[in-house]
Amino acid sequence: MVLAPGGPGANARTAVVWEVLTAAIAEAQAAPGRGSAPLQVVDAGGGTGGFAVPLAEAGCSVTVVDPSPDSLAALSRRADERGLGERVRGLQGDLDDLPQLVDAASADLVLCHSVLHVVDDPAAALRAVAGVLRQGGRLSLLVGNRNAVVLARALAGRPDEAAHALTDPAGRWGEADGVRRRWTPDQLAELVTGAGLVVEQLHGVRVVADLIPSAALDLEPGAPAALLALERSLADRPPFRDIATSLHVLAVRR
Numbered sequence: 001m002v003l004a005p006g007g008p009g010a011n012a013r014t015a016v017v018w019e020v021l022t023a024a025i026a027e028a029q030a031a032p033g034r035g036s037a038p039l040q041v042v043d044a045g046g047g048t049g050g051f052a053v054p055l056a057e058a059g060c061s062v063t064v065v066d067p068s069p070d071s072l073a074a075l076s077r078r079a080d081e082r083g084l085g086e087r088v089r090g091l092q093g094d095l096d097d098l099p100q101l102v103d104a105a106s107a108d109l110v111l112c113h114s115v116l117h118v119v120d121d122p123a124a125a126l127r128a129v130a131g132v133l134r135q136g137g138r139l140s141l142l143v144g145n146r147n148a149v150v151l152a153r154a155l156a157g158r159p160d161e162a163a164h165a166l167t168d169p170a171g172r173w174g175e176a177d178g179v180r181r182r183w184t185p186d187q188l189a190e191l192v193t194g195a196g197l198v199v200e201q202l203h204g205v206r207v208v209a210d211l212i213p214s215a216a217l218d219l220e221p222g223a224p225a226a227l228l229a230l231e232r233s234l235a236d237r238p239p240f241r242d243i244a245t246s247l248h249v250l251a252v253r254r
């Protein structure tokens with residue numbers, strides 16, 4: 001799979017996820033005896049296709065499952081504009097509907113990005129997500145990091161909210177927190193293992209990108225490229241990984 005120059009991989013906020021996906025897809029495509037059929041990708045909660053459309057552009061056949069008709073309409077327009085209508089399919093539903101919408105053990109890759117926190121029962125939803133993976137298929141899971149919000153509230157001058165986020169069962173900083181749930185790296189690994197998958201990689205996404213005012217980057221020539229390189233270096237190195245805004249897991253169904 002080749003990502004276009006200046007495409008999704010060039011953004012410090014998502015570069016690490018794209019790099020992991022690119023390598024996972026290349027490996028799946030090169031698997032002995034696989035043939036030349038497109039990889040089957042399911043993007044659960046895929047929205048308007050920020051991941052689905054580039055993956056289709058790279059030759060995958062992508063099914064997006066999302067409850068929002070507006071997002072699915074935007075996805076369809078986006079795919080059609082790029083001549084990818086044949087390779088992108090939108091289905092209305094939520095994570096719990098996956099077993100009814102997608103064949104069990106049929107997908108080479110399932111994405112579940114920035115959506116697991118909204119469901120009532122993340123463990124059950126993740127089991128439903130894992131169920132559509134074929135043996136050897138991989139899950140790409142992106143969630144919010146509890147550690148990051150502890151740090152962010154403290155830096156915002158709200159130590160009481162930081163302390164709340166540290167011990168709250170859902171990792172929320174208070175009643176007004178707009179996010180319903182966050183995980184630490186250990187909690188995330190446990191959740192994925194509980195869904196019957198084996199964690200292969202755990203990365204931090206946006207370790208420092210959200211801590212730097214964008215004006216500072218604008219002032220320094222070359223700073224955005226240096227930031228991208230720094231994010232790549234820090235993403236798999238604790239303790240930096242463990243304070244990133246988001247956590248990304250690549251897991252396999254054995």
Ligand SMILES: C[S@@+](CC[C@H](N)C(=O)[O-])C[C@H]1O[C@@H](n2cnc3c(N)ncnc32)[C@H](O)[C@@H]1O
Binds near residue numbers: 045047115
């Ligand atoms: C923050 S967006 C993320 C979109 C995409 N995954 C991405 O990373 O660009 C969250 C998406 O999850 C969808 N969503 C909300 N509740 C959901 C549920 N219970 N099951 C599946 N998707 C859901 C929303 O409609 C929205 O498109």
